[in-house]
Amino acid sequence: xxxxxxxxxxxxxxxxxxxxxxxxxxxxxxxxxxxxxxxxxxxxxxxxxxxxxxxxxxxxxxxxxxxxxxxxxxxxxxxxxxxxxxxxxxxxxxxxxxxxxxxxxxxxxxxxxxxxxxxxxxxxxxxxxxxxxxxxxxxxxxxxxxxxxxxxxxxxxxxxxxxxxxxxxxxxxxxxxxxxxxxxxxxxxxxxxxxxxxxxxxxxxxxxxxxxxxxxxxxxxxxxxxxxxxxxxxxxxxxxxxxxxxxxxxxxxxxxxxxxxxxxxxxxxxxxxxxxxxxxxxxxxxxxxxxxxxxxxxxxxxxxxxxxxxxxxxxxxxxxxxxxxxxxxxxxxxxxxxxxxxxxxxxxxxxxxxxxxxxxxxxxxxxxxxxxxxxxxxxxxxxxxxxxxxxxxxxxxxxxxxxxxxxxxxxxxxxxxxxxxxxxxxxxxxxxxxxxxxxxxxxxxxxxxxxxxxxxxxxxxxxxxxxxxxxxxxxx
Amino acid sequence: xxxxxxxxxxxxxxxxxxxxxxxxxxxxxxxxxxxxxxxxxxxxxxxxxxxxxxxxxxxxxxxxxxxxxxxxxxxxxxxxxxxxxxxxxxxxxxxxxxxxxxxxxxxxxxxxxxxxxxxxxxxxxxxxxxxxxxxxxxxxxxxxxxxxxxxxxxxxxxxxxxxxxxxxxxxxxxxxxxxxxxxxxxxxxxxxxxxxxxxxxxxxxxxxxxxxxxxxxxxxxxxxxxxxxxxxxxxxxxxxxxxxxxxxxxxxxxxxxxxxxxxxxxxxxxxxxxxxxxxxxxxxxxxxxxxxxxxxxxxxxxxxxxxxxxxxxxxxxxxxxxxxxxxxxxxxxxxxxxxxxxxxxxxxxxxxxxxxxxxxxxxxxxxxxxxxxxxxxxxxxxxxxxxxxxxxxxxxxxxxxxxxxxxxxxxxxxxxxxxxxxxxxxxxxxxxxxxxxxxxxxxxxxxxxxxxxxxxxxxxxx
Numbered sequence: 001x002x003x004x005x006x007x008x009x010x011x012x013x014x015x016x017x018x019x020x021x022x023x024x025x026x027x028x029x030x031x032x033x034x035x036x037x038x039x040x041x042x043x044x045x046x047x048x049x050x051x052x053x054x055x056x057x058x059x060x061x062x063x064x065x066x067x068x069x070x071x072x073x074x075x076x077x078x079x080x081x082x083x084x085x086x087x088x089x090x091x092x093x094x095x096x097x098x099x100x101x102x103x104x105x106x107x108x109x110x111x112x113x114x115x116x117x118x119x120x121x122x123x124x125x126x127x128x129x130x131x132x133x134x135x136x137x138x139x140x141x142x143x144x145x146x147x148x149x150x151x152x153x154x155x156x157x158x159x160x161x162x163x164x165x166x167x168x169x170x171x172x173x174x175x176x177x178x179x180x181x182x183x184x185x186x187x188x189x190x191x192x193x194x195x196x197x198x199x200x201x202x203x204x205x206x207x208x209x210x211x212x213x214x215x216x217x218x219x220x221x222x223x224x225x226x227x228x229x230x231x232x233x234x235x236x237x238x239x240x241x242x243x244x245x246x247x248x249x250x251x252x253x254x255x256x257x258x259x260x261x262x263x264x265x266x267x268x269x270x271x272x273x274x275x276x277x278x279x280x281x282x283x284x285x286x287x288x289x290x291x292x293x294x295x296x297x298x299x300x301x302x303x304x305x306x307x308x309x310x311x312x313x314x315x316x317x318x319x320x321x322x323x324x325x326x327x328x329x330x331x332x333x334x335x336x337x338x339x340x341x342x343x344x345x346x347x348x349x350x351x352x353x354x355x356x357x358x359x360x361x362x363x364x365x366x367x368x369x370x371x372x373x374x375x376x377x378x379x380x381x382x383x384x385x386x387x388x389x390x391x392x393x394x395x396x397x398x399x400x401x402x403x404x405x406x407x408x409x410x411x412x413x414x415x416x417x418x419x420x421x422x423x424x425x426x427x428x429x430x431x432x433x434x435x436x437x438x439x440x441x442x443x444x445x446x447x448x449x450x451x452x453x454x455x456x457x458x459x460x461x462x463x464x465x466x467x468x469x470x471x472x473x474x475x476x
Numbered sequence: 477x478x479x480x481x482x483x484x485x486x487x488x489x490x491x492x493x494x495x496x497x498x499x500x501x502x503x504x505x506x507x508x509x510x511x512x513x514x515x516x517x518x519x520x521x522x523x524x525x526x527x528x529x530x531x532x533x534x535x536x537x538x539x540x541x542x543x544x545x546x547x548x549x550x551x552x553x554x555x556x557x558x559x560x561x562x563x564x565x566x567x568x569x570x571x572x573x574x575x576x577x578x579x580x581x582x583x584x585x586x587x588x589x590x591x592x593x594x595x596x597x598x599x600x601x602x603x604x605x606x607x608x609x610x611x612x613x614x615x616x617x618x619x620x621x622x623x624x625x626x627x628x629x630x631x632x633x634x635x636x637x638x639x640x641x642x643x644x645x646x647x648x649x650x651x652x653x654x655x656x657x658x659x660x661x662x663x664x665x666x667x668x669x670x671x672x673x674x675x676x677x678x679x680x681x682x683x684x685x686x687x688x689x690x691x692x693x694x695x696x697x698x699x700x701x702x703x704x705x706x707x708x709x710x711x712x713x714x715x716x717x718x719x720x721x722x723x724x725x726x727x728x729x730x731x732x733x734x735x736x737x738x739x740x741x742x743x744x745x746x747x748x749x750x751x752x753x754x755x756x757x758x759x760x761x762x763x764x765x766x767x768x769x770x771x772x773x774x775x776x777x778x779x780x781x782x783x784x785x786x787x788x789x790x791x792x793x794x795x796x797x798x799x800x801x802x803x804x805x806x807x808x809x810x811x812x813x814x815x816x817x818x819x820x821x822x823x824x825x826x827x828x829x830x831x832x833x834x835x836x837x838x839x840x841x842x843x844x845x846x847x848x849x850x851x852x853x854x855x856x857x858x859x860x861x862x863x864x865x866x867x868x869x870x871x872x873x874x875x876x877x878x879x880x881x882x883x884x885x886x887x888x889x890x891x892x893x894x895x896x897x898x899x900x901x902x903x904x905x906x907x908x909x910x911x912x913x914x915x916x917x918x919x920x921x922x923x924x925x926x927x928x929x930x931x932x933x934x935x936x937x938x
Binding site: 155157158161204207208257260261263264265292293296331333335336339340343344347350355356357362365366368369372373376380383384386387390391394395398401402403404405413419422423426436437440441444448 | 504505506507551552553554555557558560562598624627628631632635638642645646648651654655658659662663665666669670673676677898899901902903905906909912913916917918919
């Protein structure tokens with residue numbers, strides 16, 4: 001395996017941990033925000049550095065230089081490959097933008113140190129290729145969110161119930177896989193992955209989380225789609241084709257259902273949650289199709305949805321920070337008060353549904369093409385889900401930004417830091433839309449390698465099983 | 477040399493509205509104030525550049541006898557191993573050139589008119605950003621050489637139309653109507669996308685040259701089977717019906733008149749409303765393959781025409797009356813396409829678009845002129861009873877009047893049988909989900925915000 005020029009992966013996990021320790025000791029919320037901002041920026045630069053370094057190596061996978069974890073565990077724990085290379089900067093960017101768009105008035109209520117801990121766990125999960133490592137990190141990611149819910153004095157039963165099922169299924173599944181019971185183990189792991197992604201009917205924890213946790217925490221818990229990552233690492237290599245395609249159909253049903261549910265929501269957070277659910281299910285559809293085009297589409301949409309809906313969620317959070325909880329039953333008339341946020345809300349929303357000229361367009365086309373290839377009629381449901389999401393997005397835009405003008409007591413326009421966040425995402429969304437070839441080619445290469453890897457592993461397991469049966473016959 | 481000329485001019489036609497959108501859109505997003513004069517100059521420059529380039533191409537085509545000039549921009553996305561490509565190609569032929577020139581001429585006229593009409597309006601810049609989006613969408617749709625490129629332009633036109641209907645967004649009605657238009661457009665877009673994908677699968681390419689035979693428009697012959705042509709054609713007909721407000725989607729057309737008069741004129745009187753007919757003209761070789769499909773096109777066209785003619789007679793405002801009059805003409809155009817009269821349909825589109833733009837732009841001052849006219853002659857203008865009113869029984873007349881007044885109950889039927897049951901189902905699901913989470917958490921209603929959360933507004937905080 002190739003070696004990176006610096007220990008980028010380990011540093012990108014260590015920096016947020018160090019930042020969290022410093023932030024936890026600070027009493028002043030302003031300084032905490034500053035330290036958090038610096039840590040997140042440094043982490044983003046490190047993840048970008050590792051991506052550039054990895055691309056320059058022209059290899060499918062690489063590990064850190066001076067790999068301390070490999071020395072300790074005698075195994076490559078943190079590995080960068082075609083799958084996670086762009087996901088790491090995406091996750092770091094979302095964390096940075098969340099901090100950047102946190103208003104000063106809200107900084108006392110936002111737990112910066114827990115956010116940094118969550119970022120470290122998230123980046124470690126996305127860097128990890130070891131199955132048990134992923135299982136443990138996925139479990140660890142649950143605790144900061146659970147603690148925040150407790151600190152806010154909200155009931156944690158729904159979250160606890162679902163996450164307990166998730167943790168149990170993960171542990172049982174991986175243990176069964178290790179013992180050689182691939183089918184049963186795969187089924188448990190699939191159940192865990194679907195629950196973490198929020199597939200119907202295992203999704204109710206997500207709406208509950210968005211209602212009870214802070215918007216930033218809930219967004220960072222779901223937006224990087226670690227459930228889908230777990231499916232890719234733990235389920236894709238061992239699952240037979242029919243199982244993957246069954247998961248794709250369940251995901252497709254979720255995509256349509258969540259798209260429809262987004263239409264009838266009367267509260268902005270729940271609306272966002274269903275919108276996200278619909279899109280993350282579409283990503284899962286692409287990932288589980290197990291065809292080069294479908295998988296490429298899934299990987300492209302993963303990135304575009306991460307960026308677009310991440311930006312969409314942050315915009316909603318910025319509006320909510322100014323107006324309080326957003327009721328979608330009435331028109332708020334906020335366009336004149338915050339035109340930049342209105343334009344960005346629309347841009348990110350349209351990018352998420354794959355509107356032409358935005359980053360999601362080609363990914364969605366590939367995804368639909370892949371789905372139709374495998375299931376000519378059922379695959380059309382992707383188009384239906386996209387149409388429902390499109391209607392829901394414009395409906396929310398109209399409810400929030402149009403109507404009788406809201407007369408503010410002071411200027412509600414976006415602040416400098418928010419404008420910076422908006423501009424960064426706009427450049428990425430439009431830039432990725434106008435020049436998609438680079439991203440698509442890279443994702444196609446990743447998809448091909450993942451499918452080759454999967455076929456190698458399935459062949460190897462088949463051969464082992466045949467050899468085992470032959471030996472058994474000889475013994476008889 | 478000639479090819480180089482065509483390439484440069486062709487790119488100028490497409491790039492000029494794209495640059496306008498980039499400049500106005502970026503300025504709007506970063507909050508840069510552009511004066512009205514600068515906006516108007518930029519718009520003028522863009523339209524004149526595009527129009528001049530289009531006219532030059534037309535002149536060159538007439539001079540050299542070329543009937544089909546493809547402009548290859550290249551592959552936007554290419555995965556050679558999977559034969560997947562998104563091919564950006566524009567075509568100048570007997571269909572696209574008149575449509576592109578028509579778009580530039582009418583958009584230029586409307587741009588100049590709007591500059592005065594919306595002078596010092598708060599939404600002046602917003603209008604011109606959406607106008608640029610619309611112009612780009614129209615030009616890309618008109619010149620599209622592949623079905624994917626056409627879809628790209630089609631979506632841009634749809635978004636700008638819906639947002640312009642909701643232009644006066646301080647009032648609820650325009651916003652609701654904008655949403656209504658968007659819903660219909662999304663249905664049309666979904667049908668279009670499925671049709672495009674199916675064509676891709678059947679022919680392995682999205683290029684119109686390969687889809688519709690090799691001859692220049694309108695002489696191409698499609699090579700797919702009759703049943704496939706019927707399936708794809710019906711989807712495209714659904715897309716066209718949504719975009720052109722044909723039966724059963726006609727309900728959105730009068731609603732679209734809530735927007736400012738210039739946008740009503742350009743979108744629903746002149747260009748956008750003809751885009752469905754344009755799509756049918758572009759894929760007209762498909763219609764030849766299936767008699768059932770052609771019949772469906774004719775029936776939808778004629779029923780739209782009859783409905784438009786009847787509904788226009790009971791409208792109480794001039795813009796709605798003009799909207800239904802437009803529908804009548806568009807219905808006839810679609811029927812002409814179904815009958816295979818392609819050149820007549822194209823000429824009909826151009827003539828109708830120009831006339832309707834003039835009528836809609838004249839509409840705001842017409843009432844004023846009527847008043848002056850009646851004052852001058854000293855009495856109200858009288859209306860002769862129509863031929864039908866003398867021969868048709870009162871009861872039937874009343875029934876037709878009621879049908880026309882309620883727009884054929886089409887909106888009501890769609891709401892009663894499609895929208896409401898769907899929303900009711902999802903609301904029921906939402907209720908069940910809430911009950912489940914309440915059961916798990918032991919709360920009465922977690923969605924009910926606490927008093928503290930309600931006070932989270934920044935203004936109250938400060």
